[in-house]
Amino acid sequence: xxxxxxxxxxxxxxxxxxxxxxxxxxxxxxxxxxxxxxxxxxxxxxxxxxxxxxxxxxxxxxxxxxxxxxxxxxxxxxxxxxxxxxxxxxxxxxxxxxxxxxxxxxxxxxxxxxxxxxxxxxxxxxxxxxxxxxxxxxxxxxxxxxxxxxxxxxxxxxxxxxxxxxxxxxxx
Amino acid sequence: xxxxxxxxxxxxxxxxxxxxxxxxxxxxxxxxxxxxxxxxxxxxxxxxxxxxxxxxxxxxxxxxxxxxxxxxxxxxxxxxxxxxxxxxxxxxxxxxxxxxxxxxxxxxxxxxxxxxxxxxxxxxxxxxxxxxxxxxxxxxxxxxxxxxxxxxxxxxxxxxxxxxxxxxxxxxxxxxx
Amino acid sequence: xxxxxxxxxxxxxxxxxxxxxxxxxxxxxxxxxxxxxxxxxxxxxxxxxxxxxxxxxxxxxxxxxxxxxxxxxxxxxxxxxxxxxxxxxxxxxxxxxxxxxxxxxxxxxxxxxxxxxxxxxxxxxxxxxxxxxxxxxxxxxxxxxxxxxxxxxxxxxxxxxxxxxxxxxxxxxxxxxxxxxxxxxxxxxxxxxxxxxxxxxxxxxxxxxxxxxxxxxxxxxxxxxxxxxxxxxxxxxx
Numbered sequence: 001x002x003x004x005x006x007x008x009x010x011x012x013x014x015x016x017x018x019x020x021x022x023x024x025x026x027x028x029x030x031x032x033x034x035x036x037x038x039x040x041x042x043x044x045x046x047x048x049x050x051x052x053x054x055x056x057x058x059x060x061x062x063x064x065x066x067x068x069x070x071x072x073x074x075x076x077x078x079x080x081x082x083x084x085x086x087x088x089x090x091x092x093x094x095x096x097x098x099x100x101x102x103x104x105x106x107x108x109x110x111x112x113x114x115x116x117x118x119x120x121x122x123x124x125x126x127x128x129x130x131x132x133x134x135x136x137x138x139x140x141x142x143x144x145x146x147x148x149x150x151x152x153x154x155x156x157x158x159x160x161x162x163x164x165x166x167x168x169x170x171x172x
Numbered sequence: 173x174x175x176x177x178x179x180x181x182x183x184x185x186x187x188x189x190x191x192x193x194x195x196x197x198x199x200x201x202x203x204x205x206x207x208x209x210x211x212x213x214x215x216x217x218x219x220x221x222x223x224x225x226x227x228x229x230x231x232x233x234x235x236x237x238x239x240x241x242x243x244x245x246x247x248x249x250x251x252x253x254x255x256x257x258x259x260x261x262x263x264x265x266x267x268x269x270x271x272x273x274x275x276x277x278x279x280x281x282x283x284x285x286x287x288x289x290x291x292x293x294x295x296x297x298x299x300x301x302x303x304x305x306x307x308x309x310x311x312x313x314x315x316x317x318x319x320x321x322x323x324x325x326x327x328x329x330x331x332x333x334x335x336x337x338x339x340x341x342x343x344x345x346x347x348x349x
Numbered sequence: 350x351x352x353x354x355x356x357x358x359x360x361x362x363x364x365x366x367x368x369x370x371x372x373x374x375x376x377x378x379x380x381x382x383x384x385x386x387x388x389x390x391x392x393x394x395x396x397x398x399x400x401x402x403x404x405x406x407x408x409x410x411x412x413x414x415x416x417x418x419x420x421x422x423x424x425x426x427x428x429x430x431x432x433x434x435x436x437x438x439x440x441x442x443x444x445x446x447x448x449x450x451x452x453x454x455x456x457x458x459x460x461x462x463x464x465x466x467x468x469x470x471x472x473x474x475x476x477x478x479x480x481x482x483x484x485x486x487x488x489x490x491x492x493x494x495x496x497x498x499x500x501x502x503x504x505x506x507x508x509x510x511x512x513x514x515x516x517x518x519x520x521x522x523x524x525x526x527x528x529x530x531x532x533x534x535x536x537x538x539x540x541x542x543x544x545x546x547x548x549x550x551x552x553x554x555x556x557x558x559x560x561x562x563x564x565x566x567x568x569x570x571x572x573x574x575x576x577x578x579x580x581x582x583x584x585x586x587x
Contacts, residue, residue: 002201013214023205088189098181
């Protein structure tokens, strides 16, 4: 929010709309700090529950590359930290500049399917909602949705490397 | 754009912000309403700054030939840079966009730095008349950084040492494109 | 470009704007504050470019390189007019004092990574400008040479000062870090004068460094036209 405002206001004054947006944001900062701390504390549990389900959904995924699930868990942990930080500063621009666009290219290059990624973010969403307060979830969700929208915008790979999908119930 | 805030954001990279980082940002964010109010108050004065600065300069320094209308307008045009630095709480913007540049300009044009500094002091007076004490307190360090930079022996030296923004100055970026 | 009669102007630095180079990672583009697209040229590219020119054009590569610099400088000068004249001052560069223009030009060099430029107008009345460029690109990628290597920048400076002065000027490099100088020095003067000086320099014995002062003195008429002295020979490696 403020970082973006500073980029826009070089050699010009902030507009009334920008001022009111920043004022609204500043009023929510204590809640954002609490939400970040809540998510950080719940992270391990979210990942554990999420991957219990994810691994059932893609039972052959681990056959495609060594430590496939361990790497996926690491990446989800990073995603949660980036998501929480973006929520705290109230902006997504810097997320795309530093991470999502780059990470999407990695996912594409290792032949992930859009469905595999959609399932990933749907499961993150589902288990975040279960493990953190509604207020914290409400603050974080728009940023998770943004990450999901950017990350899932990849084409179907010619040779998918995620294995068979065995749905065990509606996910998202 | 590199600021102390973007440094924190980039350094965190793929980990959560630390409590210290969040505390630093929270402290700064809490000052944003005042910084934005100050920017608005200065913006309201902006259309008349050039004219008022020139009138005041002619009154205080009637013999100085330097003080023309275009010069006064240029002095007034420094204000958005100071406001941007104040909004970002980033004194390096003043140093790099104004101080370093003016020092080079003064050397190339063999202009007396004190006459430029006096004009900026008049600009400061004209602006401060319109600000509350709290608003003055957030913009003053950036005026001081500018004045100390271009007129190191001026009266702002002492003030600057006590009102310098709290954070360390970021190292200069090097353009490599 | 006015040499002093224009009113004193004091706008903020332009190239030090925090948003001077903005990269759009979605489009994969970097643009300046006025929208000009720029890209980074690495040392690898410059070495490859120079090697290809030498391979393709042989002994003519020095002239070709300088011509490339000239074309580049002509484009750069137009952009400089747009950025500093039109955008920043809402005026033509010719309405600004020389000191103002030179300050912005040096900052343009600095922020584009071309090196640290100092302009010496001591011999302006005699029709000569001396430019010093520290940390220039070409000398930094050529370790040593029997002749100055910064033809690209010589062409570049010639074009810029032609644009700023409205006269046909050219530049010759008179000191080069590849020959032991601390920074590159260039003498900028009327094109025929530079051409004549270049021809004179070609008569120098192989592997001889002709000092900047020697060239300058000759151009100022302080030595006989045919006199050509050099310092100790250096090994040709380029």
